Amino acid sequence: MSDQLPPLQTLRAFEATGRRLSMTLAAKELHLTHGAVSRQIKALEGSLGVQLFSRLTRRIELTEAGLSFFSAVTRLLSELAREAENVRRRNDDNRLVVNSGVSFASKWLTSRLHRLMARYPDFDVLLEVADAPIDFAAGHVDVALRYGAGQYPAAAAERIMNETVSPVCTPDYRDRMGGLLSPADLGGCQLIHEIGMTTTWERWFSTMGLPYPKMRGPGYTLGSMSIEAAIRGEGVALGRSVLVAEDIVAGRLVSLFPQAKLDVEWGYDLVYRTGNQDDPKVRAFRNWITDEVRKFTIESALQ
16 A cells, blocks of 8 residues: 555645645745755656646646645645654653744743743753744644744744834943933944844834934844844844843843834744644643743833
């Protein structure tokens, strides 16, 4: 019977391509080249003796046979992933693997994890830190914490926290720049940029009704890196409220204009495999982080 089954890699390539209707996006998701995905699709079509995709000028579509096969493959791969995870869990029921983005882990999560371990002493908690997309089909990650728009391929997500941004710097830098008493005073400051953020300095100045000074300043790809630059006294950062909270409490940073906040389109999400919302590990972690976020929100409102 195994001789009649297509190779698993061709089914994964077909499922990703059918879901995204793009070989380019499927290749990126699977960490393959476009050519490799194309060859796997052609091999699968050859083994089945049918055409699964209609190749149009600038897009592809599933054929009638492709739609039927896609439905079956999606269902069977999902069932296979769940069963594989069940087998793994039988051998390691006490291991709770949490994956977090770098900035959130370093500036918020790690200082609170001891309370998770105290609350669930039977769990062996493992924190993985990476900003790469999570492949829940691989099975080793129980929950992930991500900063984004709330949409994650082949995964369920719950928004746990939103945030705002406002200018922050060290007390020493503020004093050296004459006190920085109004937003207009930032025109003479060096501005620290977080590369990739949609809520930019240009937007902040526009919201304040001020011209964008376009001062040259350092740019960093991670929010935690821009915050550390501000702590080193390199200038003023557009601080994300969740990430700068502990540094403000500790006095390493000051919020210059607390009233001049902007809402951020993105937020922090609890992400897990679709259908796993009632998994004991997911449920336990959700209950814990919900309590932590509630406590953090109350403490932030009192500052």
